[in-house]
Structure formats: C-alpha cells, structure tokens
Amino acid sequence: MVAEDGAADALCCVPAQGDGALDAAEAAVLAARFKALSDPNRLRLLSMVSSSADAEACVCDLSEPLDLGQPTVSHHLKILVDAGILHREKRGVWAYYSLVPGALEGLAATLTRKA
C-alpha cells in the first residue's frame, strides 16, 4: 500500500518508459491505487464524496446510504486515504473527506496514455 504522505507525488512521478511499458516499480504504485478502487463500497463512497456539495463529505453522512456501520465505512475511507485518493480533515468531532486534487485524473491518464 502506498503511504498517505507523498502518495500523490509518487503518482505524478511515474512516467511512461520510452516504449510505454511499465517497469515493476511503476506498476506496483499503480496497482496499489487500483486495488483501493477494487471494492464496490469504496467506489460508492468515492462517488458520494465527489458528488457532494463542496466536494466534501462528513463521515457522519456516508454510513446510512450504504447501510454499513460507521467502523466499516471508516475502514474503507482509510484505505482510500492511504492510497492518496481521499484527503481527511478532522474538524470538531467529525472527519471530513474530499478528493485529493489530481489523484483520479492522474490514474485516468495512466489508463489512456497508450490506448
């Protein structure tokens, strides 16, 4: 898993090789991010955050729509934070989540770079 700090930087620094094929290190970074996206509940949480007003959502508003307990929701959100996809900010008693700028666009670009 990619560490939270510097994860966005790591993605920015994964250039294509001259021939377009990924080397092992590049592939490991990208695979960790796609793994974070490989769970339906995490994708739904991500879409709820990104479609929220202000593109930010309180963990207190994310549990009910998925019919999951808050510990489970927090677990999934942590995986998305660790992968550098979501940003977490504690304000008062609640944690608020927003998209890390450029993270999803960076991943999308890797998919279409050579396609």
Next chain:
Amino acid sequence: MVAEDGAADALCCVPAQGDGALDAAEAAVLAARFKALSDPNRLRLLSMVSSSADAEACVCDLSEPLDLGQPTVSHHLKILVDAGILHREKRGVWAYYSLVPGALEGLAATLTRKA
C-alpha cells in the same frame, strides 16, 4: 467477475445517477474491472500489449520480460480478458492479445466524471 462478452457494453451502460453517486450494481461492475487492474504484473502485461507494434502481442512474447512462467502469464491475461479489457484471438498455435477498444477509456471516464 464480468463476463467477456458484453463487458464493454455493460460499462457503456453504467450511467451516473442524477446526483453522481454510484448505485450498488454500477459499483460492482466497476470494482470488478479495477480489481483486474490491481495487480502489478497485469498492469505490466497491459502496458506491454498497448505499447506493442500493432497494439497486439503474442503470449509467446509476454513471458520473458516479466520473468514469469507462461502459465502464470496466461492466468493474468485471462483475468484481463474476463474483465473485458483485453481481447484474445487464437491464430495457429499462439494466442494474440489486444486492447478492447474503449474499455480503458471508459474506465478512465468513470474516474474523472465528477472530479
């Protein structure tokens, strides 16, 4: 896992809800595709196929660069085929792999739709 036939269609038919949040069925389809991309060796195979001349690669040319046995490579390629990302065509004794047109672009679009 998404079946090979119709997988591309399925992705084309996963519209955003009015509020941009994914429902459970949409999320399951997308998560299965991201799961296929969540392995470093599969990402490397995919990049090797997409950067090949003619955007097509013989399984016979994909084993050596990854230092994996051909059964392992074939296993990973099958997962990418089952996810609707790669197309497989048998010609003579070898299987040839190419990108399913639009599959990666469709996945990329889901990542940036609301970001």
